[in-house]
Amino acid sequence: xxAPPEDAGFLPLAQLSMLVAxxxxxxxxxxxxxxxxxxxxxxxxxxxxxxxxxxxxxxxPGRYRLQQDPQQRYFAWANGPQAIxxxxxxxxxxxxxxxRDEQGRLHFMAVAPPAPMLALIGVRACDLAAxxxxxxxxxxxxxxxxxxxxxxEQLFLVAVQCAEPxxxxxxxxxxxxxxxxxxxxIALAELTDGFVATAGSRKGAALLNTLNLxxxxxxxxxxxxxxxxxxxxxxxxxxxxxxxxxxxxSRLEHPQWDEVATRCLACGNCTAVCPTCFxxxxxxxxxxxxxxxxxxxxxxxxxxxxxxxxxxFNVRPDIRSRYRQWLIHKLATWHDQYGRSGCVGCGRCxxxxxAEIDLTAEAAVLAGDRERP
Amino acid sequence: xxxxxxxxxxxxxxSSCDGCQLAFLNLGEDLLALAxxxxxxxxxxxxxxxxxxxxxxxxxxxxxxTPADLERIQRIRRHSRMLIAIGACATAxxxxxxxxxxxxxxxxxxxxxxxxxxxxxxxxxxISSHVAVDFELWGCxxxxxxxxxxxxxxxxxxxxxxxxxxxxxxxxxRDLSCVMVSRGIPCMGPVTRAGCGALCxxxxxxxxxxxxxxxxxxTDALAAQFGRQGLDPPAxxxxxxxxxxxxxxxxxAANKAGEARDE
Numbered sequence: 001x002x003a004p005p006e007d008a009g010f011l012p013l014a015q016l017s018m019l020v021a022x023x024x025x026x027x028x029x030x031x032x033x034x035x036x037x038x039x040x041x042x043x044x045x046x047x048x049x050x051x052x053x054x055x056x057x058x059x060x061p062g063r064y065r066l067q068q069d070p071q072q073r074y075f076a077w078a079n080g081p082q083a084i085x086x087x088x089x090x091x092x093x094x095x096x097x098x099x100r101d102e103q104g105r106l107h108f109m110a111v112a113p114p115a116p117m118l119a120l121i122g123v124r125a126c127d128l129a130a131x132x133x134x135x136x137x138x139x140x141x142x143x144x145x146x147x148x149x150x151x152x153e154q155l156f157l158v159a160v161q162c163a164e165p166x167x168x169x170x171x172x173x174x175x176x177x178x179x180x181x182x183x184x185x186i187a188l189a190e191l192t193d194g195f196v197a198t199a200g201s202r203k204g205a206a207l208l209n210t211l212n213l214x215x216x217x218x219x220x221x222x223x224x225x226x227x228x229x230x231x232x233x234x235x236x237x238x239x240x241x242x243x244x245x246x247x248x249x250s251r252l253e254h255p256q257w258d259e260v261a262t263r264c265l266a267c268g269n270c271t272a273v274c275p276t277c278f279x280x281x282x283x284x285x286x287x288x289x290x291x292x293x294x295x296x297x298x299x300x301x302x303x304x305x306x307x308x309x310x311x312x313f314n315v316r317p318d319i320r321s322r323y324r325q326w327l328i329h330k331l332a333t334w335h336d337q338y339g340r341s342g343c344v345g346c347g348r349c350x351x352x353x354x355a356e357i358d359l360t361a362e363a364a365v366l367a368g369d370r371e372r373p
Numbered sequence: 374x375x376x377x378x379x380x381x382x383x384x385x386x387x388s389s390c391d392g393c394q395l396a397f398l399n400l401g402e403d404l405l406a407l408a409x410x411x412x413x414x415x416x417x418x419x420x421x422x423x424x425x426x427x428x429x430x431x432x433x434x435x436x437x438x439t440p441a442d443l444e445r446i447q448r449i450r451r452h453s454r455m456l457i458a459i460g461a462c463a464t465a466x467x468x469x470x471x472x473x474x475x476x477x478x479x480x481x482x483x484x485x486x487x488x489x490x491x492x493x494x495x496x497x498x499x500i501s502s503h504v505a506v507d508f509e510l511w512g513c514x515x516x517x518x519x520x521x522x523x524x525x526x527x528x529x530x531x532x533x534x535x536x537x538x539x540x541x542x543x544x545x546x547r548d549l550s551c552v553m554v555s556r557g558i559p560c561m562g563p564v565t566r567a568g569c570g571a572l573c574x575x576x577x578x579x580x581x582x583x584x585x586x587x588x589x590x591x592t593d594a595l596a597a598q599f600g601r602q603g604l605d606p607p608a609x610x611x612x613x614x615x616x617x618x619x620x621x622x623x624x625x626a627a628n629k630a631g632e633a634r635d636e
Contacts, residue, residue: 037577038555041548062598064555081550091546241538265563265591265598268538272545283534286525288406305588319589328585353596354541354553354563356601 002351009213010220010237012194016074019158019186019197020121022210022254028119028156031087033077039323040080041062042087043118051121059166059347062356075190077165081139081273081352083127087118088151089278091299095147098293111294113147119156124186125177126346127167128159130275132183136338137278156203159184163227165235170360172231172236176344179228189224196224237350237360239331239343240367247367248332252324256365256372261320263355268301270359271326276334276342281306285358291298302326380429380527383415385449387435387442388469388497392514393460394418394434394468401515407521410528430455430527432520436462438469438497448564450504457523458500460567461513465585466619468513470497473619499619511566513583513616536567537588540580544571559599560611564590564622573612585617606633 011019024028034043040057049351057078069076078112094111101107127181138148162169162178171177180187185204188195196216199205216224271277281300286293300307302325308316318323343359350358364370384394397404398419412418414426431453437446450456461467472480475498481488498507510519526533540562544551552558552574561582562574573580586592592613601608610630613623 037550037552039550041550062554063557064550066555082548086548091548262591263594263597265541265594266539266589267541267563269541269545269551269563272541285381285522286529288403288410288521290410290528299542301538301542304542305537306538319591352551352554354551354560355598 004124007020008196008216008221009208009211010194010216011070011188011197011211011213013074015211016051016195017049018040018211019207020045020051020068022207023050023119023121023156023158026207028117030119030121032121033075033080035066038066040066040077042080042122045121051153057166059168059200059351061168061350061358062353064216064351065319071192072164073162073190075188076164078162078169079124079346079348079350083158083275084120084122084131084155085134085275086149087120087157087200088131089138089280089299090147090297093147093297094294094299095282096295098295102312110146113150113155115150117154117156118151119158119326121158123157123159124162124171124346125159125180125345126155126171127182127275128183129171129174129176129344130267130346131157133276133338133340133342133344134278157184158185159187159200161187161189161224161228162231163190165231166347166351167236168350169235169345170237170239170347172233172347173233173241174341174343174345178235179224189227190218191223191227220242236241237347239341239360240320240344242370243335244363244367245332245335248328248363251366253370256362257320257324259372260323260357261318262364263357264303264319264323265355266322267354268303269305269352269354270357271301272299273348273352274330274347275348276330276344277301281309302329311369327359327362327366376449380411381426381508381634382411382430382432383424383426383449383453384413384418384432385415385424385434386417387433387463387500389435389462389467390437390514391418391434391462393512396459396515396517396520399434400512400521403517403521406526411524417563417619424449425452427452430457430524432457432459433463433500434459436466436469436497436499437503438494440491440494441492443494443503445521446500446503450546454516455507455527456500457508457510458503458506459510459512459515459550461498461511461583461616463500464511464620465498465617466499468618469614470619473497474614497619507621508535510568511585511617512568518570531616538567539563539587539590540565540567540569540571540584543567543569544574544626546574547571549574552577553598553602557602559604559612561595564592564595564626581622582612583616585620586622590622592622596626596630606630609633617621 009174030045031042035255054069138145159180184200187198330342415423449604491542510528523533560579565582566584566587613627
């Protein structure tokens, strides 16, 4: 994992609100951690000093419980169910509209999506790795997704180093964390008296410049580096370090798919909380007066029925084939599509699975690294 | 599925609480727009009365629960080009179908001073047990947007979209945290059909399955998880034995949990 660069600044704890204030002055809507329904979610900050302290969450398969950080740190929580994804790839939005005029002719109009200037405070290295994959999907080629692209343009990302990974985290094994390496505007590493702050973009550097921070001392930089190394070493879950593409593709008829299908609810929660999953459905919603129609895009999941529906039949009628589709795409064929695995080790699919299914355990059995239980 | 430009529509009631008909009446301004696009020829709760009129679309609320119902549903079927069952009573027998697994006559004797005056079938059954049903809208009650989507599709000459995905899909699109995971509350969402927009999880509570079973409802896996969350087998059986107790997937799950208790 990369360490903070030598030119990092030091932001005393008391000045964290200054960073938020500068963002607000630049008309950013600032989102930070908040507690809602027993989970840490990203919500709009009412004021520069509204970032909560001491939030923490214990995570295990199928379990997420809020805790109190005895050290009252700002970012001692690993992650919540969502971070960046819903703010760029909207769970539901209108893409275009058709309107009938008085002569009965149809007119087709693009829907201009709202693209607020948005600052997300507290995103993680895994979230940034996932964002790079979502970018690769939505911005590829000569016809990028305009809705995604416009919101992406307006995004400001304040990343933080994970000092306290959850038991479900395994980003060290996927090479994506716990210290942010790229893709942020500003990265923070939280120490007891303040933050080692690094700019990762021109707008991040410009914002840090306005704070006139003293340079971080070699001791502070070393402490941040050691904190990242300790966080990586503390992770108890992992995916095999090698590419799983070939081994998984050779195990399409492995009995483990039947076994996991007895436990899987096919609820699709794993795909909804996965920061790299991008599947969606599109449909038309005509107005009742018969004169207009909205073309809507919503999050879809390979665990749903209609996702596998082709004309006249369904290619994935059962849970076995849906779980296999998800895991094989995520860990195997993603390599063909985007040059790497689609898993960034955030562990959300493990914590938020109501049936306690552990992706790392299933992958280990399928890859032959672990006996079937 | 082609229907005339201004189809004739009837809304019929069988054994039910009228809540699904309210989904029409609660449409507000949309009800006025709807009334311009269709001709409402029979809708007792709203005014028009002509139960035997020939119609293009008949919406049927309620379950078949009395001897008179048996004959009336046949008549409605004969007079309707398209018949759409709306709500848990019409699609699964409703809450009143809890008597199907009990001694209904004894219940009546306990409650009514003159039980002989009650003409009631032994079992409460869905409309599809008696006549061909062209489309089913699940829910207790169904929602206004569901009704509008069906009418709209028919007016445009396309088959209504049947969303049998789980409630979880709507819950996650609303950015709601899973109550099973974050608060350890047993929730029926993972086996229950979408359509409500995750109403209950949106209020911080568990889904109780009022939209009936979703497709591929893995009730065994959910029952096992309920057990890990502290529900004993009778409690698991009660979760499935609710508004949609007679829907086959829920009935089988409740019976299985009931057997586990007896072992």
